[in-house]
Amino acid sequence: MKLLTGGTILWERRLLEGHSLLFSRQVLGCIPDGMTEGLEAEHITLRTPCFVSPGFIDIHVNGAAGVDTLDATDAALDAFSLAMARNGTTAFLPTAVTSPEERLSAAADAVRRALGRPLPGARVLGLHLEGPWIDVAHKGAHPEPFIQETPDVGWVEKNADVIRFLTFSPCKDPSHTFLRRLLELGIIPSLGHSDASFEEAMAAIGAGAQAITHLFNAQTGLHHRSPGMPGAAAASDVACELIADGHHVRSELFEPLCRLLGPDRIVLVTDSIRAACLPDGTYEFAGRTVVLKDGTPRLPDGTLAGSALRMNEAVRNMRDATHRPLPEVVAMASGNAARLLKLERKGTLAPGFDADIVCLDEDLNVLMTFVEGERVWNTEDE
Ligand code: FE
Secondary structure (H helix, E strand, O other): OEEEEOOEEEEOOEEEOOEEEEEOOEEEEEEEHHHOOOOOOEEEEOOOOEEEEEOEEEEEEOEEOOEEHHHOOHHHHHHHHHHHHHOOEEEEEEEEEOOOHHHHHHHHHHHHHHHOOOOOOOEEOOEEEEOOOOOHHHOOOOOHHHOOOOOOHHHHHHOOOOEEEEEEOHHHOOOOHHHHHHHHHOOEEEEOOEOOOHHHHHHHHHOOOOEEOOOOOOEOOOEOOEOHHHHHHHHOOOEEEEEOOOOOOOHHHHHHHHHHHOHHHEEEEOOEOOOOOOOOEEEEEOOEEEEEEOOEEEOOOOOEOOEOOOHHHHHHHHHHHHOOOHHHHHHHOOHHHHHHOOOOOOOOOOOOOEOOEEEEEOOOOEEEEEEOOEEEEEHHHO
16 A cells, blocks of 8 residues: 655545545545554655646557657557656557558557556557548648558457557548447547548537547638538537647637537547657658657658647646646546546546556646556656
């Protein structure tokens, strides 16, 4: 058992002061500070004013700290897992973008192995497959030669034990046959990189699509007579990924979006690539060269190629732009994703939930991270 003392605890949806958090592999409870004496537990005392928060869940992250899902090695996933923990993320979906089939198969195999072995940091929850069944008109940084016209149901079925979330364009599946098969396989269908009209997007949502991938980015825009994918987001109840780096979507829109969609539907994602957590320079993404400069990685033509965002920064950006209470903003990076992925024991700090915990200072820098009760990151050890 561990007893974490000295921080303000984000307990369910409240801020709780003057309490310590008791946990083993799971959260056991919150104990008033005067009542912890004699408890047989490892005492961990936080020295600086800080928040004890549920760990973040990133459902869309290509890479960080020099590695990428498509590296497809155990060493890369180990480094990825640790980089996530340093940024306060305790569970994640390594994300593979449009690539040749052999690279996607290798990535699926690496994620399959990661699901069955201990990792040094954040827990892998499965694969987010982004593409290759997307629209060239909104390809973003996905390499056009590998975009495919017809969903390969056989390949998806073969890897259904690993794929947890799949981004595709509904234009590639007008009959919704593929979408319905995804639902049968327990894979969350998410609409993205798409030229879908409002009507096409609404039809796919009606057929069971559950999310929109990086809302506003790489999709049809919002026009008052042609409301596109963002219009379908507003008119439905799907979850919406948001890359809150201030580059992909203007931060002035964060608060209006919270009001339009409701804060419970916003799922903060980083969409970061291997350049994240590294200095400005030249890096690889999806087999192409990207340049990281002024906080954003871009292709030579200026197209945004993922991000260099860290999850704690996304939370900070959302807090600073909306001035909403911290528990509500943190839920956008944890509880909302847990609900979307149907994770019954992650996403909040409450009795019986996994002890996935991040300690953040008042500026939301990561101090310490615990995954299922084990301390996997401590900034003081760096
Ligand atoms: Fe994308």
